[in-house]
Amino acid sequence: MSEAHPRGGPPAGGYGESLFEPEHPREAERIDAAALVYDPFTTRRLRALGIGPGRRCLEVGAGTGTVVRWLLETAGVEEVVALDRDTDALAPLDDPRLRVLTADITDERLRPGTFDLIHARFVLMHLPDRRRLVSRLAGWLKPGGLLVLGDAVELPDVLAPSSAYRRTMDAMWQALDSTIGTDISAVPAYPRFLREEGLRNVAAEVFCPPLVPGGPLALFWSETWSRMRPALEATGRVDADVVEEALAYLSSPRLAELGPGMAMAWGQRES
Ligand SMILES: C[S@@+](CC[C@H](N)C(=O)[O-])C[C@H]1O[C@@H](n2cnc3c(N)ncnc32)[C@H](O)[C@@H]1O
Numbered sequence: 001m002s003e004a005h006p007r008g009g010p011p012a013g014g015y016g017e018s019l020f021e022p023e024h025p026r027e028a029e030r031i032d033a034a035a036l037v038y039d040p041f042t043t044r045r046l047r048a049l050g051i052g053p054g055r056r057c058l059e060v061g062a063g064t065g066t067v068v069r070w071l072l073e074t075a076g077v078e079e080v081v082a083l084d085r086d087t088d089a090l091a092p093l094d095d096p097r098l099r100v101l102t103a104d105i106t107d108e109r110l111r112p113g114t115f116d117l118i119h120a121r122f123v124l125m126h127l128p129d130r131r132r133l134v135s136r137l138a139g140w141l142k143p144g145g146l147l148v149l150g151d152a153v154e155l156p157d158v159l160a161p162s163s164a165y166r167r168t169m170d171a172m173w174q175a176l177d178s179t180i181g182t183d184i185s186a187v188p189a190y191p192r193f194l195r196e197e198g199l200r201n202v203a204a205e206v207f208c209p210p211l212v213p214g215g216p217l218a219l220f221w222s223e224t225w226s227r228m229r230p231a232l233e234a235t236g237r238v239d240a241d242v243v244e245e246a247l248a249y250l251s252s253p254r255l256a257e258l259g260p261g262m263a264m265a266w267g268q269r270e271s
Pocket residue numbers: 015016031034035060061062063064066083084085086103104105106120121122123126127
């Protein structure tokens with residue numbers, strides 16, 4: 001049951017500490033840029049899984065609350081618990097069916113209740129011991145409840161390993177691993193993790209949104225790389241010129257890449 005990803009030493013600090021600090025003036029905007037791109041895919045799947053009125057939902061790592069808003073306003077669920085280590089960005093959401101929970105999901109003492117839906121997008125990949133976390137989340141499902149996990153996957157163009165784009169993206173994953181412990185290598189194992197938890201109807205899918213110049217995803221990567229410059233260069237994979245070239249490429253009409261996608265895996269507790 002343990003995760004098979006060897007790591008080169010402990011990370012220097014978790015998400016929001018050495019990188020992606022919530023108080024950064026453009027952090028909410030950065031998260032929103034990616035949310036905009038992935039929300040249609042996420043919500044289409046949640047709808048297909050039957051999420052609607054009467055459901056009690058836990059949104060783990062709720063971020064700026066775009067999925068929370070969809071659950072409340074479009075799906076019309078009964079209650080949403082929106083959990084994040086930093087919940088300032090959720091302040092504008094005002095709904096009696098919303099409970100905002102400022103908490104660290106890795107805190108073993110956490111007991112948020114039981115749910116018909118537990119959804120976590122782009123959260124587990126940033127956290128330590130995510131296999132254990134999948135177990136804890138599965139333990140909070142009501143009978144018939146769904147656990148839905150979305151995280152990043154890469155389909156790299158291995159025929160162009162030395163392009164500035166590829167080198168910078170690879171440097172980013174390495175830098176994220178060594179600074180905050182991000183690791184996407186276990187994402188394809190999520191369906192197996194869900195099966196190991198005894199969940200039924202386990203399935204998964206991948207969505208790779210278009211990476212087009214000036215589009216929200218290009219802006220997201222551009223902002224992410226710009227904020228990580230020292231960490232990118234510290235990997236030794238790129239220098240300032242390569243990062244500059246990669247950033248220019250993101251806004252150039254020549255941009256043509258299959259960007260990182262999102263894998264969604266889900267499973268259901270027996271009724
Ligand atoms: C990349 S953002 C994704 C936000 C949102 N799920 C989305 O897809 O738009 C990761 C979110 O997880 C939160 N987060 C990171 N580590 C956390 C932890 N240990 N406990 C709770 N939330 C955490 C961050 O504060 C941030 O809001």
